[in-house]
Amino acid sequence: MWPSWVNLDNLRMMSWAVVAVAGLAALFAAVSIPKAFLRMVIIACLAVLAIGAYSYRGSLDECAKTCTCRIAGKGIHLPPPCQAAPLPSAPTVATVP
Numbered sequence: 215m216w217p218s219w220v221n222l223d224n225l226r227m228m229s230w231a232v233v234a235v236a237g238l239a240a241l242f243a244a245v246s247i248p249k250a251f252l253r254m255v256i257i258a259c260l261a262v263l264a265i266g267a268y269s270y271r272g273s274l275d276e277c278a279k280t281c282t283c284r285i286a287g288k289g290i291h292l293p294p295p296c297q298a299a300p301l302p303s304a305p306t307v308a309t310v311p
Contacts, residue, residue, distance in 0.1 A: 221291035222278055229271035236264035 240260040247253040277283040283290045 218291065220285075222274060222283060225274055225285075225290065226271055229267045229274070232267035233264045236260045236267070240264075 237260075240257045243253055243256045243260065247256065274283065278292065281292055283292060
């Protein structure tokens with residue numbers, strides 16, 4: 215299991231932080247790197263990182279609706295309504311006499 219601070223709200227905030235830091239790093243790279251090819255490669259890598267973090271934030275919103283959020287195969291802490299929800303059980307079969 216993940217540490218207790220790894221919960222849905224913190225992951226959403228961290229994904230926004232990754233997007234912001236990647237944007238600032240791309241601006242810094244655009245200004246400070248003199249070689250055009252290297253600048254474009256670094257900015258492209260930072261753009262992929264930002265897009266990935268943003269899309270991951272969207273998937274966090276979806277998994278919160280189904281109460282099945284996992285990172286690397288391990289569950290994360292979800293808000294109280296999800297923790298109180300019962301696990302789905304097998305359907306019952308009724309027999310008709």
